[in-house]
Amino acid sequence: MQDKEKFMMEALKEAKKAYNKEEIPVGAVIVRDGKIIARGHNLKETDNRATHHAEIMAINKASRRINNWRLIDCEMYVTLEPCTMCMGAIVASRIKKAYIGAMDELGGACGSVLNVLDYKFNHKVEVETGILKEECEYILKDFFKMLRDKKRRSKMKIAEIFDKKSIHTYIIIAVLVISISIAGLLMLKYQVEGEKNLPFNVTQISVISTAKGIHNRGEDNQWSTVLSQKNDIYFKIEKNSEYKKEAIIKKIIFNNFEITKESELGEIGIYRPSQKDCEYNYEEETIIKDSLEYSGGQFTDTEILEINNQGGVIGFSILNRNVGECTFSENEVIPSDGKLLKLANVELKEIKIKISFDMIIETEDGKKFRASIIFELPEESILEDGVSKQEIGLSDIVFKRF
């Protein structure tokens, strides 16, 4: 083996080091006086530096080794035709001769893409190509084949994941993901549309509005009457026939009462029933402070605030005191209802109120459903007919679990 082949073999050893680091396998050695003074291999990827080509690495090491940037009398053996940068460095470092293995059609600067030797630099480098050409070509071809195989293997791995055995796992995961997404959408829909599977429904809300007077005998055999306008509100609660499981009412709660009225007239109070069947005595002890609670029991008994645990009719009343006054002579027939309002010249807008409150249905199994309910009362017919009966629309009442 000639010397130049021996040194090119050493350059190939460097190329192999690059290969093992998954770098494009290019290696170089620098020889002076028949001895290798520096070695280098491509480290572009490892160091993340565009300039870390084998030739540059070797030149830098050689300069350090001999403590001189001038590599006069030095020869370089490089497995691949140097690029323009490396040829520039070879010229700049005054290397005497470069021995090249394989040619680089895509980047070589010794005849492949251009030829640096054609230009008149003040230092002339000698170049000899084709040293162990096949070996130098082989290591490159082998490297690129290895890369392609690796790519193919990773593709195959992906294919293996989806083979017959594991496809079941992926179907299960897909089904789970889809189910969770659907559940999420349903939750969202439920937040907007409310609970569909409510164990109990409010099937009717009725308001019966009328007025009553308190009569005081005045002078000259006259009766003086002070008027209050009252609104009894009834809630009919029934088990939802669509709800297949057993359901037991634990509590029905009304709270967050808010009443707004435009007129200054009257004083509003909300009362719970004091007797069975939603009968009211408007007394201080039956006034609702902030919430009204019916507990589930055997019977519906509004006197003791109990509702049959499968449903029933419960309610409360709103009394608007002192909304008017009128006088009657002894022989006059005094009406006992809302007609009194007309006689006292009370207008509907003066007694119109807006009520809002929350209704909560709590079941024995710990589920709680809440709806916000809002409506206005009383209706016009209270003045002419004495009594108005109003049915509250249920379509806007949406129960949500909380």
Ligand SMILES: [Zn+2]
């Ligand atoms: Zn280069």
